Amino acid sequence: MRRTDTIFALASGAGRAGVALIRVSGPAAGFCVKGLTRKQIPPPRRAVLRSLKAGDGTLIDRGLVLWFAAPASLTGEDVAEFHVHGGRAVIDAVASELAAIPGVRPAEPGEFTRRAVENGKFDLTQAEAIADLVDAETEAQRRQALRQYDGALGVLYESWRSELLRALAWAEAVIDFSDEELPGDVIADARQIAENVSGAVNAHLGDARRGELVREGLFVAVIGPPNAGKSSLVNALAGRDVAIVSETAGTTRDVIEVRLDLGGYAVVLADTAGLRAARSAVEAEGVRRALARAEAADLVLLIRDGSQVISQVDMPENMVNKPSLTVWNKADLRWPEPREGLHLSLKTGAGLDCVVNAIAAQAKKQLDAPSEAPPLTRARHRAALVEAAGHLARARSATEQELFAEDLRLATRAIGRITGRVDVEDLLDVVFRDFCIGK
Numbered sequence: 001m002r003r004t005d006t007i008f009a010l011a012s013g014a015g016r017a018g019v020a021l022i023r024v025s026g027p028a029a030g031f032c033v034k035g036l037t038r039k040q041i042p043p044p045r046r047a048v049l050r051s052l053k054a055g056d057g058t059l060i061d062r063g064l065v066l067w068f069a070a071p072a073s074l075t076g077e078d079v080a081e082f083h084v085h086g087g088r089a090v091i092d093a094v095a096s097e098l099a100a101i102p103g104v105r106p107a108e109p110g111e112f113t114r115r116a117v118e119n120g121k122f123d124l125t126q127a128e129a130i131a132d133l134v135d136a137e138t139e140a141q142r143r144q145a146l147r148q149y150d151g152a153l154g155v156l157y158e159s160w161r162s163e164l165l166r167a168l169a170w171a172e173a174v175i176d177f178s179d180e181e182l183p184g185d186v187i188a189d190a191r192q193i194a195e196n197v198s199g200a201v202n203a204h205l206g207d208a209r210r211g212e213l214v215r216e217g218l219f220v221a222v223i224g225p226p227n228a229g230k231s232s233l234v235n236a237l238a239g240r241d242v243a244i245v246s247e248t249a250g251t252t253r254d255v256i257e258v259r260l261d262l263g264g265y266a267v268v269l270a271d272t273a274g275l276r277a278a279r280s281a282v283e284a285e286g287v288r289r290a291l292a293r294a295e296a297a298d299l300v301l302l303i304r305d306g307s308q309v310i311s312q313v314d315m316p317e318n319m320v321n322k323p324s325l326t327v328w329n330k331a332d333l334r335w336p337e338p339r340e341g342l343h344l345s346l347k348t349g350a351g352l353d354c355v356v357n358a359i360a361a362q363a364k365k366q367l368d369a370p371s372e373a374p375p376l377t378r379a380r381h382r383a384a385l386v387e388a389a390g391h392l393a394r395a396r397s398a399t400e401q402e403l404f405a406e407d408l409r410l411a412t413r414a415i416g417r418i419t420g421r422v423d424v425e426d427l428l429d430v431v432f433r434d435f436c437i438g439k
Contacts, residue, residue, distance in 0.1 A: 017086030076119025211375030226274030263360025
């Protein structure tokens with residue numbers, strides 16, 4: 001992939017639309033404007049109505065043209081935008097003309113954002129946030145992605161990296177410039193910085209995966225005995241038939257999942273096989289999968305038939321005691337005794353709002369961060385921070401200055417990989433700024 005290429009792509013949604021946005025980025029962006037409009041480049045950041053013409057001079061369309069000169073653009077390169085009518089024929093005609101220009105080609109997936117990162121317009125965490133904003137389905141996902149796009153997560157990680165760079169610079173100075181006059185006990189100060197950052201990283205890692213669950217969805221397992229109403233509840237919450245409902249016990253054999261937005265939070269609801277002493281090998285496998293899903297779930301919803309005399313013979317004790325929420329179905333019938341938990345009638349719909357609100361409240365409790373610190377949002381971030389925490393733990397016990405410095409360097413690089421900012425020059429800048437060596 002050559003960075004000297006000029007790239008273009010449809011930046012608006014695919015399909016018919018009133019307006020389509022075709023974006024061009026690279027050194028030949030200005031030539032693209034002149035070639036399609038037969039006029040000079042418009043003033044920066046001013047929308048100008050222009051006629052777009054094919055190579056033979058025939059009119060393609062009339063639309064708005066905007067020009068963003070480097071580096072004040074999305075990618076840090078020269079960028080042109082063509083706002084044209086959103087018909088397929090118009091878009092194809094403009095794309096054909098652009099592709100015919102030497103050095104201009106269609107963009108690869110994510111290439112505009114990659115160029116923006118490479119040109120320092122934003123870091124990798126902000127680039128990931130763009131994808132999260134596009135994919136956001138719930139209010140919680142939108143809020144989290146927007147906060148990350150605003151740089152909250154990148155600022156946090158960069159603050160840790162800067163602190164470790166400072167500690168590393170001091171450690172390197174003691175090793176390499178031992179004959180110079182250095183202020184105080186710099187190694188003790190460096191170790192204190194490493195200790196502080198280590199504590200902050202470990203606290204960040206111990207967030208119960210809140211940020212990742214907001215992105216991926218809270219996994220809720222619906223369990224209970226056969227014919228209690230598990231599949232009916234899943235269908236009612238989804239607002240459509242996603243699970244087969246039958247009076248025949250044991251109809252559900254495999255786990256069926258559906259993604260929902262409940263109270264502004266993404267929830268992955270899993271309908272499972274009825275829990276009882278299995279009558280066949282197939283049903284036994286379904287029960288095993290149901291128990292495994294409940295064990296791995298973030299939230300367990302136990303649904304039972306309130307009209308039946310309760311017997312726990314066929315219900316594993318750990319599953320009876322574990323659920324976060326208990327729902328008693330068939331509230332429209334006479335119950336032999338009072339039931340503690342949520343009351344619901346899937347036949348009439350009474351109590352369904354209470355179930356939705358209870359699930360949303362549990363999601364809010366588990367997913368809302370207790371502090372103002374931005375949450376960790378991706379497995380990639382977690383892996384890098386776990387690696388950094390390991391290096392910092394080794395640095396704490398290192399007796400040799402060289403080993404201490406090396407662990408600091410590895411921890412710094414691990415954190416720097418999250419934002420994409422790993423630069424040896426940063427270390428040199430800190431060394432010479434703090435100690436004025438060679439003055």
